[in-house]
Amino acid sequence: SKVLQVEITKEQAGDLETVITIKSHTPPPSFGLFSGEFVRRHGLHLVGTASTWLLLDIAYYSQNLFQKDIFSAIGWIPPAPTMSALDELFHIARAQILIALCGTVPGYWFTVAFIDSVGRFKIQLMGFFMMTTFMVGLAVPYDYWTGQGHQAGFVVMYALTFFFANFGPNATTFIVPAEIYPARLRATCHGISAASGKVGAIIGSFGFLYLAQSPDPAKTAHGYHPGIGVRYSLLVLAGCSLMGFLLTFLVPEPKGKSLEEMSRETEPDHC
Structure with a gap:
């Protein structure tokens, strides 16, 4: 027979049945969310998933919601008093569509294509690092970007921050919490991480x-x-992304591992 396109011999099948029998008689862990055992096994993981989601949303929502203000500041969109309502709508929509088509949407597709080969950890680490790099690259020579004829370069680099947000932590921060916690606590821990992200979005x-x-x-x-x-x-947002990069080291890599292995469900309690 085949399992996941791999041939299984009778001897291997017998060994597998033995393992399943042994594991079925192993009592599942019973520690709760506020137990010392949870802190020992997943405490740092929860700090990592919650803090990285919070820091991502501070940077991501700041840029996403106020694209109009940023583009107005660099002169890519004319000042509001010089436009009619329809002109302003057209210019803002055009700018946001360009950012979405060139950065946001391709970033998600890259994540879909590479998340199982590259891994969640590396994608998140790379995303935070590149977001930091491009934000610093926008902020330090800001006077240059706001000069006449340089707005296109600013927009390209700005779009790349969205590309690496989506080919990075904007995808992985909600995937990883669904994979690394015990089944009975998974929704709670994912909810805590998501709530931290929404706090970041508000901030x-x-x-x-x-x-x-x-x-x-x-x-x-x-x-x-x-x-x-x-x-x-932008420098403040770059600092948030840099902190997200560092705190990513608290988050384990679930690539290629089962949910039971990642959540350590098969280990007995130690408390």
């Missing part, structure tokens, strides 16, 4: 809105206090 949405305001009160949007500007806001 990113509101924080960037205020931080990205011009430090010059004359250029600040009506109703807002002066902020640190787009340049330094």
